[in-house]
Amino acid sequence: MPALQRKKRSMPQVNSASTADMAFILLIFFLTATSMGTDKGLARQLPPPVPDEFKNQDTNVKKRNVLNILINSQNQVSCQGEILDLKLLRKKTKEFIENKNDDMDMPQKVILKDLPFLGNVMATKNHVVSLQSDRGTQYEVYIKVQNEIVAAYNELRNEFSLANFNKPYEELDEERQKVVRAVYPQKISEAEPRTYGGTK
Numbered sequence: 001m002p003a004l005q006r007k008k009r010s011m012p013q014v015n016s017a018s019t020a021d022m023a024f025i026l027l028i029f030f031l032t033a034t035s036m037g038t039d040k041g042l043a044r045q046l047p048p049p050v051p052d053e054f055k056n057q058d059t060n061v062k063k064r065n066v067l068n069i070l071i072n073s074q075n076q077v078s079c080q081g082e083i084l085d086l087k088l089l090r091k092k093t094k095e096f097i098e099n100k101n102d103d104m105d106m107p108q109k110v111i112l113k114d115l116p117f118l119g120n121v122m123a124t125k126n127h128v129v130s131l132q133s134d135r136g137t138q139y140e141v142y143i144k145v146q147n148e149i150v151a152a153y154n155e156l157r158n159e160f161s162l163a164n165f166n167k168p169y170e171e172l173d174e175e176r177q178k179v180v181r182a183v184y185p186q187k188i189s190e191a192e193p194r195t196y197g198g199t200k
Contacts, residue, residue, distance in 0.1 A: 065108060065124075067080065069131050070134075071134060072137070086148065089148040099124050107127035110123065150188075153186045161180055
């Protein structure tokens with residue numbers, strides 16, 4: 001009698017018809033569930049053009065309102081013509097913007113009238129922080145200098161907020177933050193890099 005032939009068992013196959021649909025659904029889920037971070041740039045405000053009637057006047061007033069920061073091709077930082085350690089730049093910038101003692105060599109103080117919550121406040125409204133770099137400056141150094149300047153503004157705003165509203169700047173409502181920004185507006189002028197002589 002011939003041996004019984006065994007039937008070959010067929011392996012069960014996975015139904016892949018809906019795999020694409022499931023992948024699409026998962027993709028939509030992750031896109032909607034994941035919070036997408038947005039990059040925030042640094043706010044910059046260039047100095048306004050000088051009106052014609054003021055161009056021929058004494059430039060000492062103009063000079064006192066500008067803090068000149070230069071990064072040379074050796075990545076050295078100079079502030080008002082003097083080489084400065086990067087660690088001291090934030091303090092120097094704060095002192096310039098605030099001009100606590102109304103120094104004649106620092107920005108001129110003006111009265112900001114009728115500010116909400118505060119009334120009249122003296123501030124260096126017309127100051128400008130001018131940042132200039134050499135073509136040979138390393139990008140990393142340039143960013144570090146930028147960060148120190150912005151940190152100076154942030155610290156001044158925070159100190160002013162604590163002194164006048166008993167809260168850090170970040171915890172203030174929009175109206176009070178607007179007042180603080182009016183006292184310490186961020187005015188940073190960044191010029192196109194130039195070659196000041198010598199290479200690294």
